[in-house]
Amino acid sequence: MREVRVRFAPSPTGALHIGGIRTALYNFLLARKHHGKMLLRIEDTDQNRFVPGAEEYILESLAWAGIEIDEGVGKGGPHAPYRQSERKSIYEKYAQQLLAEGKAYYAFDSEEELEAMRERLKANGSSDQQYSSVTRMQMRNSLTLPANEVKQKIAAGEPFVIRLMVPANEEIRLTDLIRGEVHVHSSQIDDKVLMKSDGMPTYHLANVVDDYLMKISHVIRGEEWLPSAPLHVLLYRFFGWENEMPQFAHLPLLLKADGNGKLSKRDADKAGFPIFPLNWTDPKTKEFSKGFRENGYLPEALLNFLAFLGWNPGTEQELFSQLDLIDAFTIERIGKAGAKFDIHKAQWFNQQYLRAKSDEELVPFLLKSLDHETITCTHEKALKICAAMRERATFPQDFWEHGKFFFVPPVDFDEQLISKKWNDDVVKFLSAFVEELRKTAAVDFNAAKTAVEQASQAVNIPSGKIMQMLRVALTGGASGPDLMVTMEIIGKDETISRISYALQNFKVKVS
């Protein structure tokens, strides 16, 4: 078996989509599993769509996700350059080869002429309007024009493209690792442009030439390429590279969560979740999009989630480290159908990975948020807070977001709950509770617990009934970590102060 060499080949036309990360991941997993190589090639042959910063974004996204590149842009390697715009002369050479062998031809048709041709065919009721074996002889190209005129036009600098001469009547078949046998009749493929008039190759030419030159063994890419895969097979054949042709695996698409259709940025925005790995501001529109990283997704959790969108190991295990994924991954177990993107599951994965961390590992998350708020905190206190909050945290920022009350008294209280449950018993109980607290030297978990019991006995009211109101008084909300622990962390004085505030300001329910 030949060395596994795979490539991730994005275009720098904007932020890398989350589906791109999944494609990169599958490539990476296959490479690692077979001790092969993972290449990164930048397909920047369309100069009109080039977006500054996009390449850096791709690199940073992959690095964040932990998808390591062995060879390619940002890394170098024996097949450099890995940026297609820097390989122009290579493609030119291969296009000339096809030209010389009569497998491609020059075409001079203007946009208007192409449009007229399509209109004409449409009017005739033709089912498709392609530049193909049936129409090419009616167009202006090196097949229909005298050789010296062609030469003259080129010498005169008239714009031209090079088109592939697709055979008229042939069944082209390929074996896709995911979909099995796929066959397409050559009449369905048009005479694709190989070299554009600006001298740049199109995807089809550049892709095939590079994959061959870079000795790619497996092409794992999105399903949107399936219809043109037969064309690529044809190119390999024309070049005489059939024996070196990579195996193809066309991945199912990522679909939007509600309704149908491909997952787009618009849909993600609407549903309130990210679609890009990192923050991104479109340089043209200045439109800002928050990334998975900035939303608090841990890369290992996101990767685990992404891996399971269209693939599964066939067991009931769902939590897989990167090493586990490498071990378990096989192309055969990739599904055929598109997968809808459910952010709930992504959150669940994140929660699992967050909880798997020790309290110590959690501390930096809280400290980072506090740093942002310019609040200082001892390591010991941070450790206690993280320990108390860990079971209810989904994201690293939750320790701060849901635990602000550890540092500042609450300002917003759950008014609805107060108006419903703040009654005479609560007031009696909490007053007694404050008395008990005053008697204790310091409030720790046990002291708090004892004080609750003492107060309960003193006023003869079961503590269960008032705990929720105690929580509202201390934290403002109806849910949060263990109350005794909470009181221990905020300390005796602050506890008394907050309860006193509540006793003075909360209105008793009139029954």
Place this chain on the structure above:
RNA sequence: GGUCCGUUCGUCUAGGGGUUAGGACACCAGAUUUUCAUUCUGGUAACACGGGUUCGAUUCCCGUACGGACUACCA
């Protein structure tokens, strides 16, 4: 329109000629927790439809419907 690809709980999916069609997320209920969450237990919920083949089809075949991709000098 044409070509290609697809279709198992709401979602991700396992499975595969005879199964109580399994798991996970989400949702709901109960238990535990003096509060909240966690945890535990349980529950609702699926083979798109119609024909074949077969003793038997969700599974194989063919249609239909629905969805998607492609149909550029974009990738």
